[in-house]
Amino acid sequence: AQSVTQLGSHVSVSEGALVLLRCNYSSSVPPYLFWYVQYPNQGLQLLLKYTSAATLVKGINGFEAEFKKSETSFHLTKPSAHMSDAAEYFCAVSAQGGADGLTFGKGTHLIIQP
Amino acid sequence: DAGVIQSPRHEVTEMGQEVTLRCKPISGHNSLFWYRQTMMRGLELLIYFNNNVPIDDSGMPEDRFSAKMPNASFSTLKIQPSEPRDSAVYFCASSLRRGGVGELFFGEGSRLTVL
Numbered sequence A: 001a002q003s004v005t006q007l008g009s010h011v012s013v014s015e016g017a018l019v020l021l022r023c024n025y026s027s028s029v030p031p032y033l034f035w036y037v038q039y040p041n042q043g044l045q046l047l048l049k050y051t052s053a054a055t056l057v058k059g060i061n062g063f064e065a066e067f068k069k070s071e072t073s074f075h076l077t078k079p080s081a082h083m084s085d086a087a088e089y090f091c092a093v094s095a096q097g098g099a100d101g102l103t104f105g106k107g108t109h110l111i112i113q114p
Numbered sequence B: 001d002a003g004v005i006q007s008p009r010h011e012v013t014e015m016g017q018e019v020t021l022r023c024k025p026i027s028g029h030n031s032l033f034w035y036r037q038t039m040m041r042g043l044e045l046l047i048y049f050n051n052n053v054p055i056d057d058s059g060m061p062e063d064r065f066s067a068k069m070p071n072a073s074f075s076t077l078k079i080q081p082s083e084p085r086d087s088a089v090y091f092c093a094s095s096l097r098r099g100g101v102g103e104l105f106f107g108e109g110s111r112l113t114v115l
Helices: none
Strands: A002-007 A010-014 A019-027 A032-038 A044-050 A056-058 A064-068 A073-078 A087-094 A108-113 B005-007 B010-013 B019-024 B031-038 B042-050 B053-056 B065-071 B074-079 B088-095 B110-114
Touching (some): A002 A087, A019 A032, A019 A108, A032 A064, A032 A073, A044 A056, A044 A064, A073 A087, B005 B088, B010 B019, B019 B088, B031 B074, B042 B065, B042 B074, B053 B065, B074 B088
Parallel strands (some): A010 A108, B010 B110
Antiparallel strands (some): A002 A019, A019 A073, A032 A044, A032 A087, A056 A064, A064 A073, A087 A108, B005 B019, B031 B042, B031 B088, B042 B053
16 A cells, blocks of 8 residues: 655745645555645646656756655755745655556645735 | 647545546656646555556555556546545656656646645
8 A cells, every 4th residue: 555644734934935845654665655736726737756767857847856765855945936836745656657556645735925 | 849748737626526637648658647746645556557457556545546647648546435534635747667767757746635
């Protein structure tokens, strides 16, 4: 079985500051890991995914995440926050690359202060 | 290109009524997923299909819920009878399963309110 834990249901940063959203996973097999973003009243959009090819994964909109097996973590970062980054962010895990669906964390609401 | 299309976007109904949510996956995709999103429980996988066949329905909360996929371009999620605790946003997602890593593409969701 797989699960993810997102630390912090709300994160607030100033515009231009570093964004760090935390995700820890639990998996009995080597995991596939994903970050999705959800804007108000919309569906989820894939930001990036880890597929065991490279531990540092770059995604859209300047986001990246690093897979750390020793820490069972897959934290999402962005060097400089923009107002348009305000949204809900979900970390997800799968044992089969998504073919069997994804198990999502509870989400982190990112607030950008002007 | 058209994404995953869900209807209705909003549904308000009274307890005991039948609710049918509809989903059209992306053309060419062979896997379809139904998720439910609530504040308390987050995103929960209800059921998924591969090549129109239900593979895992262990997330379906109870017998009042049923899902079908009669063909590759259409799926329904039905709740009968509906209850206030079924109020949630229901998402449909599709993907192309090729043995490697797949990306789930989500629709915009159907917001259900049961009074």
